Amino acid sequence: MIRFKNVTKRYPGMVRSAVDGLSLEVNQGETCVFVGPSGCGKTTTLKMVNRIFEPTSGEILVNGENILSQDQDTLRQGIGYVIQKTGLFPHYTVFENVATVPRLLGWDHQRINSRVHELLRLVGLDPDENAHKYPRELSGGQSQRVGVARALAADPPVMLMDEPFGAVDPITRTQLQNEFLTLQQKVRKTICFVTHDIDEAIKMGNRIAIMNNGRLVQYDTPEKLLLAPADDFVAEFIGSDRSLKVLSLLPVPKVLKRQFRVVKETAELETVRASFDATERNRLVIEDENSNVVGYVTRGDAGKASSARGWNRFIKPFPTTLPPEATLRDALAVMLQHDVGAIPVMEHTRKFLGMVYLDDIRSYVGEAYQESEPEPAGEGAPS
Amino acid sequence: MNWHRLIEVVRLEGLQLTAQHLELVGISLSIAIAVAIPVGILVTRPPFNKWSLQILAFLNTAQGVPSLAVVAIFLPIMGIGRVPSLFALTIYALLPIARNVIAGIEGVDPDVLEAARGMGMSRGRVLTRIELPLALPVIIAGVQTSAVLTVGTATLAHLIAGGGLGRLIFSGISMHRPDYIIAGSLMTAALAILIDQVIGLIHRWISARYSG
Ligand SMILES: Nc1ncnc2c1ncn2[C@@H]1O[C@H](COP(=O)(O)OP(=O)(O)O)[C@@H](O)[C@H]1O
Ligand SMILES: [Mg+2]
Helix, strand or coil: CEEEEEEEECCCCCCCCCEEEEEEEECCCCEEEEECCCCCCHHHHHHHHCCCCCCCEEEEEECCEEHHHCCHHHHHHCEEEEECCCCCCCCCCHHHHHCHHHHHCCCCHHHHHHHHHHHHHHCCCCHHHHCCCCHHHCCHHHHHHHHHHHHHCCCCCEEEEECCCCCCCHHHHHHHHHHHHHHHHHHCCEEEEEECCHHHHHHHCCEEEEEECCEEEEEECHHHHHHCCCCHHHHHHHCCCHHHHHHCCCEHHHHCECCCCEEECCCCHHHHHHHHHCCCCCEEEEECCCCCEEEEEEHHHHHHCCCCCHHHHHCECCCCCECCCCEHHHHHHHHHHHCCCEEEEECCCCCEEEEEEHHHHHHHHHHHHHHHCCCCCCCCCCC | CCHHHHHHHHHHHHHHHHHHHHHHHHHHHHHHHHHHHHHHHHHHCCCHHHHHHHHHHHHHHHCCCCHHHHHHHHHHHHCCCHHHHHHHHHHHHHHHHHHHHHHHHHCCCHHHHHHHHHCCCCHHHHHHHHHHHHHHHHHHHHHHHHHHHHHHHHHHHHHHCCCCCHHHHHHHHHCCCHHHHHHHHHHHHHHHHHHHHHHHHHHHHHHHHHCC
16 A cells, blocks of 8 residues: 655765665554654655655655655645644634635535534544634644644545654643544554654554664564564664563463353253363353353352352452453553453443453463574573 | 814824824735745745754844834935835834745644645645645744734835825924824824734634644
8 A cells, every 4th residue: 555665865065874775564454553753764764755855766655656656745734743742734724724625625615524523523523612713722632633633624534643742741642542542443544654653653553664774674563573583683772571572462362261160040050060160260250141250259159058049149340341342451550450360341231251361361471482582592482 | 283283283283193004014024924924934844944944043133123213214215205204114014924824834844745635736836735825924923023013014105205194293293292192102003902812813813723
């Protein structure tokens, strides 16, 4: 979708190339995050895609077509562009800002009107309340939302985003990141995203391009990057807590123990005992008539029960549960917080899916590191 | 000298001279605006924009040349009369406007320009839709300065037979008639204040609309 072929950019009068022999491909509908220390050439790379800068050598293809073969303004109208300082037009209302590219494309008034309203809702701004405001009346987070809406206005297949959430406070940033991930689920743009923040890169990227001194050092999925950094520079850039970071990429279903005996709370004691006989585990998950989890009983408690239905009073609720989209990092945090070694995972309907165990998290991560690091050099691999 | 004589002077000659004065100011200011805006824009376009800072510095310095000197410089070249007066006034009025056109356009937030170009606006559209509207308050402030300055400078037109309120002042001086001098000065000052206020009003209105 976006293809860099041996792209080099050397600014006039500079000894070193700002971007040096960059080759990579961004797949359709994916987010490629360019990350690296300040001055490594991220912004230059991005701005060559919409021809704000021309490469010194090499070529860039968008949709298989060399960008130099297209009219510059036409090319740009088809590429959404979001920058850190938003660059909103101060003398235009929110509506007029978002309508910029549709107006360039000569859309009729009706179509522009409905598109702008749709987009403002998409980025979480009430159109009635905000469409007629001027940029100076918006908060930082709202300005960035308008910037994103403006870039999406003509539904361009490609988006370029240069540190789009870099200028807002951490809480707003997290919020904007999450909203953007949800938005991207819907719109599926091909995105080049620049940041200097490795955590943001891990969170936002399908693939991450780590750059240093104008060169591409590693181009991989976030998981691969964390488990198998290409060299010391990458390892250091990711940080010594990379084994913790990888946890935030792995969803709990990866380590879920599913073979659990689930017993209805209306069952007879006989059934409960039989279930314990058939399993090694010391707990049974109990659900109600509608298959909603109500809690658990332990093997010991079941032994104390005497009457057929008296075991019911030994049902204990789980102190905490996790949704299936939780990450291992969430699981670990909750385990530490509640001082437990296992947590049930259930759907929002309270249907039981399985249990996640502390030991399983440890061994899963350990194995992942061993697989990707065949040499015994074991920095960061947990024992 | 008394109030009656003052009012008499104003009534007999003042109104006609004021009209003449306004005409000098109006014509030279109009030409100055018509010339300074395109020239100012040109200076901010490549390849001239490389030197825009130097040009700005030159215009600031040129502004320091006394108005009397400007009139004197054009005397030997263009002789006397209405046209040379207008010419000298126009040159003088150009400077603050051109300066503010350049400063106003150069002062537009580079991020705004990058966003505009990055979205595929043509250079011409960026100029008319983004740069000029955003520079407009600064440009109008330049016109305001220029207008006030020209009202004062136009009194010198009388020295090269250009007419205007300068005639009251300078004949007052040569004929030892303080009433003439005072009437001429007061009317010139009133005119300057009036024009300043009117353009100031426009300036405030535009700023409220376009400030970022
Ligand atoms: N317009 C420019 N002219 C000259 N040098 C530039 C220009 N833009 C960037 N550079 C230089 O190119 C290198 C890469 O810059 P940039 O792409 O902005 O890095 P990053 O976005 O990764 O911080 C830096 O050394 C920077 O000083
Ligand atoms: Mg940058």
